[in-house]
Amino acid sequence: MKAQEVIFKGTRDGLRLVIDADENIEELKGKLRRRLNEAEGFYSGARVRLDTRGAVVPPEWIEEVRMILEEYGLSLSEEKPGQRRPRQHAAGAGRASAKKVLDDGGPESGEPIVRGDTILVRRTLRSGQAVSFDGNVVVMGDVNPGSEVLATGDIVVFGSLRGMAHAGSAGNAEACVVALRLIPTQLRIADKITRAPDDETQVPQGPEVAYLREGSIVIEPWTTHTGTVLV
Amino acid sequence: MSGTAIVVTSGKGGVGKTTAAANIGAGLAMSGPTVALVDADIGLRNLDLVLGLENRIVYDLVNVVEGGCDVQKALIRHKHIENLSLLPAAQSRDKTAVTPEQMKALTLGLKESFDFVILDCPAGIEQGFKNAIAGADRAIVVTTPEMSAVRDADRIIGMLEAEEVKNPWLIVNRIRPDMVKRHDMMNVDDLIDFLKVELLGVVPDDESIIISTNRGIPAVMDEKSRAGRAFLDIASRIMGNDVPIAATLEPDDWFSRFAKWLGISRG
Ligand SMILES: Nc1ncnc2c1ncn2[C@@H]1O[C@H](COP(=O)(O)OP(=O)(O)OP(=O)(O)O)[C@@H](O)[C@H]1O
Ligand SMILES: [Mg+2]
Numbered sequence: 001m002k003a004q005e006v007i008f009k010g011t012r013d014g015l016r017l018v019i020d021a022d023e024n025i026e027e028l029k030g031k032l033r034r035r036l037n038e039a040e041g042f043y044s045g046a047r048v049r050l051d052t053r054g055a056v057v058p059p060e061w062i063e064e065v066r067m068i069l070e071e072y073g074l075s076l077s078e079e080k081p082g083q084r085r086p087r088q089h090a091a092g093a094g095r096a097s098a099k100k101v102l103d104d105g106g107p108e109s110g111e112p113i114v115r116g117d118t119i120l121v122r123r124t125l126r127s128g129q130a131v132s133f134d135g136n137v138v139v140m141g142d143v144n145p146g147s148e149v150l151a152t153g154d155i156v157v158f159g160s161l162r163g164m165a166h167a168g169s170a171g172n173a174e175a176c177v178v179a180l181r182l183i184p185t186q187l188r189i190a191d192k193i194t195r196a197p198d199d200e201t202q203v204p205q206g207p208e209v210a211y212l213r214e215g216s217i218v219i220e221p222w223t224t225h226t227g228t229v230l231v
Numbered sequence: 232m233s234g235t236a237i238v239v240t241s242g243k244g245g246v247g248k249t250t251a252a253a254n255i256g257a258g259l260a261m262s263g264p265t266v267a268l269v270d271a272d273i274g275l276r277n278l279d280l281v282l283g284l285e286n287r288i289v290y291d292l293v294n295v296v297e298g299g300c301d302v303q304k305a306l307i308r309h310k311h312i313e314n315l316s317l318l319p320a321a322q323s324r325d326k327t328a329v330t331p332e333q334m335k336a337l338t339l340g341l342k343e344s345f346d347f348v349i350l351d352c353p354a355g356i357e358q359g360f361k362n363a364i365a366g367a368d369r370a371i372v373v374t375t376p377e378m379s380a381v382r383d384a385d386r387i388i389g390m391l392e393a394e395e396v397k398n399p400w401l402i403v404n405r406i407r408p409d410m411v412k413r414h415d416m417m418n419v420d421d422l423i424d425f426l427k428v429e430l431l432g433v434v435p436d437d438e439s440i441i442i443s444t445n446r447g448i449p450a451v452m453d454e455k456s457r458a459g460r461a462f463l464d465i466a467s468r469i470m471g472n473d474v475p476i477a478a479t480l481e482p483d484d485w486f487s488r489f490a491k492w493l494g495i496s497r498g
Contacts, residue, residue, distance in 0.1 A: 041393030124427060126389030127382055142427070144385050 006031040008043060009051075010112070010119045010133035014077075015043065016051045017065070025061055029068060036072040040129060044073035045111040117153065125149065125163065134170075145185050151175070157182075164188070167210075176211040178222055192217050236338045236348040237469070238271075238367035238396070242383030244354030246375045247404040250440055250450075252351035253281040254459065255371070257449040258466030260315035264346035267306065269318045269338070271363035272353040273328055276320035282309060283447020284317055293321035296333045302340060311452065316345070326358045331365035338366025347469075356390060364391065370399040371431060376406055376417040385426060400431035402465065407436045432465035433476055434458050 006028060009016045019028055036043070048069060050062060066076040113120040117135035127146030131137055136153035147163040149155050152170040154177070161179035166188035168175030173190040183203060186195045187210055194217045207222035239252040252268060260266040270278035273293065279285045290305035295318070302318070309315040318341070321328065341348045352363035364370065370391050374384040384401070391399050403419055410416035423430055437458035443450040450459035451466070464474045 040390055041395075044393075126392075127386035129389050144425070146382060146386065 006035055008035065008039070008048070008132070010114055010135060014114055015046050015048050017048045017069075018051045019057075019065070021052045021057050025064060028061075029064060032065065032068050036068070036074075038130075041073070042129065042131070043111065047075050047077050049077040124159065127163075132169075143179075143184075154178070173212050176209055178207065178209045180207045182208040182210060182219060187217060189217055234265075234342040234344075234346045234348055235369065236342055236350065236367045237369045237371060238350040238352050238364050239371045239373060240352040240360065240363065240387055240391075241354060241373045241380070242356065242387040243374075243380045246373050246380050247402075247434070248354070248373050249277045249281055249351050250444070251371065251373050251402055251404065251434075251462070251465075252349050253278060254449050254451045254462035255466050255469070256347070256349045257282075257309070257312055257315055258451040258463045259347050259349075259469065260309070260312045261451065261463075262466065262470070263314070264470070265314045265316075265344070266347045266349060267316050267318060267341045267345040269341070269348060269350045270320035271334070271350050272359065273320045273362075274322065274325040275353065276322050278351050279307075279317060279319045280447065281444050282315075282317055282449065284309065284319070285447075288319045291319045291321040292337070293324050293328045296329045296337060302337070311448075326353065326362065329362055331361050334362045335366040342366075356386065360387075360390075361394075364394055364396055367396055370396045371402055372399045372428070373402045373404055374422070375404050376411075376419070376422060378417070381417070381422060381425065388426065388428060399428055400469075401426060401428045402432050402434060403430070404434045405436040406433050430476065431468055432461055434461040434465075 006020070007018050009018055017032075019032075023031075050065060062076070069076050112131070113122070119131070119133045119135060119137050121131055121137065121139045122141070124141035125131065125139065125143045125147040127144055130148040130150070131139070132148075132150040134152050136155070137149050137151040138156045138158070139149065140158045142159040143149055143157055143161045143163040143165065145162045148166070149157075149163070150166045150169045152168065152172060152175075154175050155165050155167045157165070157177075157179035159179070160181040161177070161184050163184060164186045165177050165184055167177045168190040169188070171190050175189055177187060177189065181204055183196065186193065188194075189210065189212050192212060192215070208219050209222045210217055210219045212218075239248045239255070241248050249272070256266045256268040268278060268282070270276050270292065272278070279288060284307050287307050290300040292305070294300040295302045295305050306316040306318055309317065338348055338350070350363050350367060353359035372384050372387055372391075374380045388399055391397075401423070403422060406419070407416060411418050419430065419433055435457050437450075437456060439453060439456035440450055440458050443453060443456065443459070450456040451462050453459050464476075467474045
């Protein structure tokens with residue numbers, strides 16, 4: 001298998017930038033730029049902790065990474081790699097800086113907010129945009145065709161889910177997807193994949209939930225009762 | 232006082248960016264403000280043709296950016312519309328001949344001497360797009376009522392938001408009321424429900440556009456052109472006037488449904 005790429009990971013301690021310390025720095029910088037370009041400003045304003053997976057890297061590396069991050073409006077957390085903050089302080093580490101939040105606090109604006117093991121995305125994901133998170137994802141907006149949401153936990157969309165959603169992406173078969181309008185191009189839960197039938201034109205009347213039952217993905221109207229079944 | 236720079240963009244090619252830029256620029260200039268039209272489609276210039284100015288080009292955008300020529304010298308005055316000037320694109324160069332920083336400086340400079348700077352963006356999401364939007368204050372996204380064009384518009388809106396060009400306006404071009412009525416074409420309500428942006432105008436599919444393009448006279452100058460009237464209304468809305476969207480289209484009750492989108496505030 002190919003060596004791990006440069007990836008952003010949302011964790012309970014905030015946003016982490018995972019890099020492969022075996023790469024050469026130029027390659028790494030190229031990959032980081034590519035990631036940030038793909039994200040199209042999605043992470044802008046966020047504080048990031050560098051995760052070298054335990055490897056020790058030269059301080060010049062960290063400087064180089066910091067410079068690229070700052071160019072894209074992110075900041076690098078001061079804390080040394082590998083050194084964990086106590087949980088209660090770290091909870092907001094992935095959050096947008098206070099200034100940014102005050103600047104454009106509208107529901108359409110904004111950088112993702114990480115709280116505990118859930119990320120809150122307060123905007124519509126448009127074609128070409130993606131969110132990937134180690135935990136649950138809540139989107140306050142639509143997920144348009146051509147965009148993707150990946151979560152190791154549950155996915156909740158307060159809007160129309162028309163793109164691709166993958167809940168339980170690390171294999172959690174208990175994960176579910178809930179949306180006010182659940183009309184995805186494709187839906188994945190754990191290792192199962194479904195798509196809408198080609199002749200499906202009906203639009204669901206209300207919120208729905210998708211989950212795994214006996215190994216296949218089923219979709220049902222969302223009621224609070226469904227919630228208790230799932231536990 | 233500084234003017235406003237508006238980029239006309241789409242993602243998908245051939246949906247009517249150049250047509251819209253020319254007619255909006257002409258429409259604005261005809262009602263008073265001074266307008267500079269910038270052809271940012273380097274290597275595939277068109278705007279000069281649509282405006283009938285091809286034979287007057289001496290210097291182009293790349294000459295200006297490379298410092299070989301003063302911008303005032305490169306600007307071409309329109310034959311009939313006094314307040315309208317064009318900065319043509321270079322035809323023998325490509326998108327990499329200029330950088331976003333250079334375009335930003337150029338746009339900023341033009342805003343000093345014009346009320347509106349309208350930039351005609353190339354199709355795509357690469358460097359040409361990044362160049363064209365670099366100095367823009369606002370964006371107009373043009374789409375046709377086809378799913379592929381709408382998807383590309385969605386992508387472009389996301390990219391504009393990421394580049395801090397907020398609250399784009401939408402123009403739906405080449406609408407055919409007869410087809411919409413038969414449910415063979417997406418209607419504008421569905422389109423707005425999907426893209427969730429402010430509708431600036433709806434332009435009918437109209438052969439007068441092809442005739443005017445070939446003649447090099449913008450459709451807004453032809454009183455009989457339905458598309459021309461739609462573009463005049465769009466220009467008027469850009470200037471802040473409250474023009475109902477149904478007004479320029481056929482007196483068809485189907486179109487009156489657009490009127491409700493006008494209530495959306497213009498930021
Ligand atoms: N409302 C309309 N009715 C009829 N024809 C139209 C209309 N709008 C545009 N066209 C025609 O569609 C074609 C493409 O238009 P135009 O050149 O403005 O598109 P564009 O988006 O600038 O294309 P490109 O991506 O190549 O720059 C032209 O032939 C034009 O005459
Ligand atoms: Mg064009």
